[in-house]
Amino acid sequence: MKLVDRKILLNPGPATTTDTVKNAMVVEDICPREEEFGSLIEGIKTDLVKVVHGEGAYKCALFAASGTGGLEAAITSAVPEGKKLLVIENGAYGARMVKIAQTFGIEVVHYQLEYGDYIDVATVEKLLAEDQTISHLAVVHHETTTGMLNPVQKICDIAHNHKVEVIVDCMSSYAGIPIDLREWNAEYIISSSNKCIQGMAGLVFVIFKESLLPSLANQKRSFYFNIYNQYVGFEKTGQMQFTPPVQVCYALRQAINEYFEETEQGRWNRYQNNWDVLVEGLQDLGFSFLLPYDQQSKILLAIIEPKSEKYDFDEMHNFLYEKGYTIYPGKGAKKSTFRLSVLGDLHEEDINGFLSELKRYMGSL
Numbered sequence: 543m544k545l546v547d548r549k550i551l552l553n554p555g556p557a558t559t560t561d562t563v564k565n566a567m568v569v570e571d572i573c574p575r576e577e578e579f580g581s582l583i584e585g586i587k588t589d590l591v592k593v594v595h596g597e598g599a600y601k602c603a604l605f606a607a608s609g610t611g612g613l614e615a616a617i618t619s620a621v622p623e624g625k626k627l628l629v630i631e632n633g634a635y636g637a638r639m640v641k642i643a644q645t646f647g648i649e650v651v652h653y654q655l656e657y658g659d660y661i662d663v664a665t666v667e668k669l670l671a672e673d674q675t676i677s678h679l680a681v682v683h684h685e686t687t688t689g690m691l692n693p694v695q696k697i698c699d700i701a702h703n704h705k706v707e708v709i710v711d712c713m714s715s716y717a718g719i720p721i722d723l724r725e726w727n728a729e730y731i732i733s734s735s736n737k738c739i740q741g742m743a744g745l746v747f748v749i750f751k752e753s754l755l756p757s758l759a760n761q762k763r764s765f766y767f768n769i770y771n772q773y774v775g776f777e778k779t780g781q782m783q784f785t786p787p788v789q790v791c792y793a794l795r796q797a798i799n800e801y802f803e804e805t806e807q808g809r810w811n812r813y814q815n816n817w818d819v820l821v822e823g824l825q826d827l828g829f830s831f832l833l834p835y836d837q838q839s840k841i842l843l844a845i846i847e848p849k850s851e852k853y854d855f856d857e858m859h860n861f862l863y864e865k866g867y868t869i870y871p872g873k874g875a876k877k878s879t880f881r882l883s884v885l886g887d888l889h890e891e892d893i894n895g896f897l898s899e900l901k902r903y904m905g906s907l
């Protein structure tokens with residue numbers, strides 16, 4: 543079964559995948575307009591909603607794109623002309639949503655924090671109370687810039703008290719951290735095929751409240767990234783409007799099967815255990831972290847870069863890369879960091895293997 547060497551990706555996706563997910567891409571050639579392929583997509587869309595307990599109230603629009611495409615679809619489809627979007631930015635992915643909105647001429651109310659600072663929900667409340675023209679709020683669940691888990695439940699509750707709809711970027715939390723849409727009640731969440739769901743890169747999905755379809759029908763900002771057209775187009779024809787990455791869809795089917803086999807709690811437990819092993823090992827090596835423990839996602843860790851003059855991130859990266867471990871640089875956090883993530887098909891022995899190579903590197907400094 544094994545096709546290629548196993549690499550340990552400690553970057554926050556695209557993730558290390560199982561051999562069975564890789565092999566699922568080797569399928570007979572098929573035209574995506576065939577009924578058989580339509581059934582595959584229908585099943586994927588239904589199950590993506592189930593992962594976040596949205597059955598009955600939520601639907602899924604699936605696009606061929608990277609994660610950013612899904613953010614663009616949600617923002618451009620959701621916010622009506624003449625209304626404003628409140629974006630909470632405490633990392634680079636909040637900033638990305640600001641840029642998307644501005645690109646399409648959507649007026650943004652910007653709650654900007656340093657990358658690594660925790661959201662003050664009283665400020666969110668104040669900003670919403672001050673401006674009745676805000677119709678939507680956008681926030682990142684797991685801010686991959688720093689590894690911070692933002693307080694989405696509280697933010698959704700405040701927004702809904704102000705009759706404001708919520709768009710949550712769940713790119714690097716969906717299928718890793720348990721999410722229950724019956725509690726959040728968020729209007730839109732977005733994630734992609736290559737992060738905690740552990741499929742291949744190439745698909746992004748927006749899970750949205752079905753009751754929003756009539757208002758979504760009025761949005762014409764984008765032709766390709768249009769939730770209504772993409773969702774209704776598939777419902778009418780059983781085909782995706784535009785060519786999907788066929789083999790990536792088969793891999794996603796397999797990845798979803800593996801998610802349900804592992805179970806929501808089982809995956810979370812595995813990620814948490816890997817994270818605990820990683821944190822302990824790094825502390826033993828003398829590392830410290832950007833965020834306090836209770837703000838951590840337990841999916842990604844931003845680690846303060848060593849002070850040693852001999853330390854060089856690229857050198858450390860290359861040393862570890864040669865041994866089969868991929869690490870990730872920092873991204874504008876308020877202190878200088880590098881990042882390690884446990885999302886993907888990773889197990890305790892992988893983390894221990896990484897830690898012993900890192901120890902060798904640190905010893906060489």
Ligand SMILES: Cc1ncc(COP(=O)(O)O)c(C=O)c1O
Pocket residue numbers: 554555608609610611635682684685686711712713714734
């Ligand atoms: C929280 C978050 N949002 C958005 C994105 C953007 O995804 P992509 O690079 O697939 O466009 C990422 C990517 O890592 C992310 O972590």
